[in-house]
Structures are given as C-alpha cells and as structure tokens.
Amino acid sequence: PSSPLYPVTPSRPPSTVSYVERARQHRWRCSDVTFHCSDGALRQQWIQTIREQLTALTSRPKHLLVYINPYGGKQQGECIYEQKVAPLFACASISTDVIVTEHANHARDHLKTEAELKKYDGVVCVGGDGMFSEIVHGLVSRTQRDNGVDQNSPEEKLVPCSLRIGIIPAGSTDCICYATVGINDPVTSALHVIVGDSQPMDVCSVHHNNTFLRYSISLLGYGFYGDVLADSERKRWMGPARYDFSGFKTFLTHHHYEGAVSFLPATDILGTPRDKTRCRAGPNLCFCSIPEYEVGWGVVRGKFLAINAASMSCACPRSPMGLSPAAHLADGTTDLILVRKCSRFNFLRHLLRHTSKDDQFDMTFVEVHRVRRFRFTPRHCQNDSELDLRENGKQLFSQICRDHPACSCSPAYSSWNCDGEILPHAAIEVGVHCQLIKLFARGIEEQPLFEDLANPPCAL
Numbered sequence: 001p002s003s004p005l006y007p008v009t010p011s012r013p014p015s016t017v018s019y020v021e022r023a024r025q026h027r028w029r030c031s032d033v034t035f036h037c038s039d040g041a042l043r044q045q046w047i048q049t050i051r052e053q054l055t056a057l058t059s060r061p062k063h064l065l066v067y068i069n070p071y072g073g074k075q076q077g078e079c080i081y082e083q084k085v086a087p088l089f090a091c092a093s094i095s096t097d098v099i100v101t102e103h104a105n106h107a108r109d110h111l112k113t114e115a116e117l118k119k120y121d122g123v124v125c126v127g128g129d130g131m132f133s134e135i136v137h138g139l140v141s142r143t144q145r146d147n148g149v150d151q152n153s154p155e156e157k158l159v160p161c162s163l164r165i166g167i168i169p170a171g172s173t174d175c176i177c178y179a180t181v182g183i184n185d186p187v188t189s190a191l192h193v194i195v196g197d198s199q200p201m202d203v204c205s206v207h208h209n210n211t212f213l214r215y216s217i218s219l220l221g222y223g224f225y226g227d228v229l230a231d232s233e234r235k236r237w238m239g240p241a242r243y244d245f246s247g248f249k250t251f252l253t254h255h256h257y258e259g260a261v262s263f264l265p266a267t268d269i270l271g272t273p274r275d276k277t278r279c280r281a282g283p284n285l286c287f288c289s290i291p292e293y294e295v296g297w298g299v300v301r302g303k304f305l306a307i308n309a310a311s312m313s314c315a316c317p318r319s320p321m322g323l324s325p326a327a328h329l330a331d332g333t334t335d336l337i338l339v340r341k342c343s344r345f346n347f348l349r350h351l352l353r354h355t356s357k358d359d360q361f362d363m364t365f366v367e368v369h370r371v372r373r374f375r376f377t378p379r380h381c382q383n384d385s386e387l388d389l390r391e392n393g394k395q396l397f398s399q400i401c402r403d404h405p406a407c408s409c410s411p412a413y414s415s416w417n418c419d420g421e422i423l424p425h426a427a428i429e430v431g432v433h434c435q436l437i438k439l440f441a442r443g444i445e446e447q448p449l450f451e452d453l454a455n456p457p458c459a460l
C-alpha cells in the first residue's frame, strides 16, 4: 500500500512485514510492507500475532545444513550464497550451519557418515546438478544404512529420505532446479526454502551385476550425452561453455552404438511421454501408482545414436521444454528415449527440436517408452563379466575398424552420463524409486493471467 494504515506518530517506530511476491517468468521476489501505529500496545499485539502465526507453520524450516561448492559453474557459489541467500534466511529467522566443500564428494561423505541430521529441518545445496547428486547420494545412502537396507540389491525397496533438499542454482546446467522451479534464480529458490515448499521426486538406482553404481535424478544418457560429458569433463576450465563446445564436437563425430535395451513398460499410469500436458504444480498425474498386474518386458535391439532415460523433463535454459517435456517429477517412471542410427541431418533436426516447441519424438528413428525398469546390454559385452571400458575399449575399437574398413569408426562403447557423472560400466540395470526424496520446491506453476488476484502474497 502507498499510504500507511494508521497515521504516523514520530515517537512510535514503524513495523515492517516482508513477504513473497511473484515476478515474471516464475521469479519470486521479497517485498516489504511497513505499518505505522500510534497505539504501542496494539502494535505489539500485531507483531506477536504475526510471529505466532509464522511459528505455527510447521512446514517452514528453522535450522538448515548448507553445502556450498565453490568450484561449480562460474565458481560463484560462495558469493551467490553470501550476497543473495544468507540475508533472506536471516530475515526469516532461519539459522544455518554452512560448509564450503574442500574436495569432490566432501558433502556426500559428510552426510553419509558424520552429519548430525536430527538437528536440521533440511539440507541446502549451493551448486549444480553434480553437487545436488552428491547431496542425494549422501542422504539416500545414510537413510538406507540407518534402516538396514542393502543398496546393492536392484530389487530392494528403498526407504524415502525425511529431510528436504533445497537447491540454490550455481552450476552449469542446473536442470533439476529449472525443472522444479521454472527458473534458475538463487533468490527464487531461497524463497521456496523459506516458505517450506515440498516437492517429491523420483530417483533411479543404477546397478551393474548386482552391484550398486549410482542414483540418477535427471538424465541417464548413453551415446550422444555420454560422449558430450566425457569430452566436456576434460574442458572444465571452459566453465559452462564446455557443454556447447563438446556438444558440437560430439555431433560431428556422429558415433552410434550397438546393443539391446529391455524395459518394463509402465502400463497402469494415466500419462504418456507424447502428452501435450506438462507436469505442473498442484493436483496432476504425479502420484505413485501400484502396478495391478505384471506386464511383459519389451526388447529393442539395434544401433543407437542416443539412449536417454529422463526421469523428469530435464528442462534447462538450453532446452526450456527439456529432453522429455511431458515427463513427471514424481510418478515412479522414467521416459526411455531411443534414437536409432540416422543421418547427421536428421539427428540435427531431432536435437534442434529440443530447443523449440516441435515434437522431438515425432521422427521415424525415435521411439519413447514410459518405463519402471530397464536394462542395457552393449553388443560386444562378453556375458556378464563385462570388459573394463577404459582398458579394453581401445582394443575393441581398433578390432571393429579392422573388421569393417569402410565403417565410420564408431567405438564399441560409449559411457553413461548419470546426472553429469560418468559411469564405469556400459551394461546397466535401472529401476525407478517413486518419491524417494523431497525438494524445497512446488513444481513449475502455471503463469496466471492476472497475477495479483490469483496469487495472494505470503509473509516471510
């Protein structure tokens, strides 16, 4: 309001209430409204009532454990936290323990073994998808250990984590933040933490020969995205631009990989990967359904340019609709996208559709299945005792080229890109764990036509 509620009395100090206001493109901002009151007792009553109302909101965190990756993205993590996030947490009376990581896996191992989790209402991750993956690994492994669950068994039902995770985006892709909030903006994410939002998320477990390898929350990509990541890791010094450079280079190499993908279709759900509707905040198709009957596994064999499993849309600034625009955050399924060998021109058409509203699945060489589990076996995999990728990859590569002198020299194996980490095996088994973790987010909100009317403010 432009005018105070009560006449200003110079002897009485004004009182300020901070609140969340929606801005453009899913941004949230903090605004203040100042009240003046000549009656001191009444003023105190207001303050007391507002404090009591806020304290009664049990979903709001009061004590948080914060991990900052100082080397993610443009290496701005500490600065982003100190300048944009810490003041908001202080304003909302949230106390924090802050750890600036000193090496890779510092946050994961601290959460797994040392952190006194009972003290906290949530964990905050300042960094990119890789740093978020560390936090998830730490929390999920700790929860399984505390509950006596064996992560090495692919069929084991995992115990959900009780602590929520907040992501302050400070990485290169930040697709998990973008796909759950709608924008990569540290202030917006901090405000979602403060108001105590809660968004459940599916987590995929990845196994090789009954041994646990990793969890995946966003993308598991073999072929194109695996090769982009392998090349870009050697160019970390380029910062976020490394993905564009390696993406272009990988596109030119145009390697394909042979193998078999078997999958368990999710037939008892309402949505499909070709839906025009999107996973949005509020009531939607995002719930864990219990399969009523067993369906058979499907198998697809062939030569693939890319095999992608998107457990969520994987929307990011590079691809605002994502790899699988209709994927759900928390329905217990992943969208398995198989891109068969095709011409460079056609693959470019497919890739470019990720940057527009055109349907990237509407192409003869692309198929997509919504699945609960899948396995991949590369063609040259020797039974179950798979070759070590690094040691034997080169040998196989030259062998294949000798056998097929006119071939385009595709190596036998790619690697799996698991949320930005390279997996050490090509043959993997993947299962989706419905709603295993929760974020301080609410999913992407539909943009209302009349923002002020549809979205009443929310006090800090």
Ligand SMILES: Nc1ncnc2c1ncn2[C@@H]1O[C@H](COP(=O)(O)OP(=O)(O)OP(=O)(O)O)[C@@H](O)[C@H]1O
Binding pocket: 068, 069, 070, 071, 072, 073, 074, 100, 101, 102, 103, 104, 105, 106, 126, 127, 128, 129, 130, 131, 132, 134, 170, 171, 172, 173, 174, 175, 420
């Ligand atoms: N102190 C540290 N020193 C070196 N590496 C670290 C440190 N802390 C965390 N890491 C590692 O840095 C890697 C990359 O971090 P992060 O995900 O934050 O940024 P990014 O890779 O630039 O972004 P994105 O994953 O969104 O593409 C993570 O895999 C994490 O394990």
Ligand SMILES: CCCCCCCCCCCCC/C=C/[C@@H](O)[C@H](CO)NC(C)=O
Binding pocket: 128, 129, 130, 172, 173, 174, 175, 218, 219, 225, 229, 243, 247, 248, 251, 314, 316, 318, 319, 323, 351, 352, 354, 355, 417, 418, 419, 420, 421
């Ligand atoms: C030649 C034109 C190419 C255009 C292709 C645009 C498609 C971009 C889609 C990016 C999806 C990224 C999914 C997220 C993956 C993250 O887990 C990972 C780590 O941050 N990032 C990458 C790039 O692998």
Ligand SMILES: [Ca+2]
Binding pocket: 202, 310, 311, 312, 327, 328, 329, 330, 331, 332, 333, 334
């Ligand atoms: Ca999903």
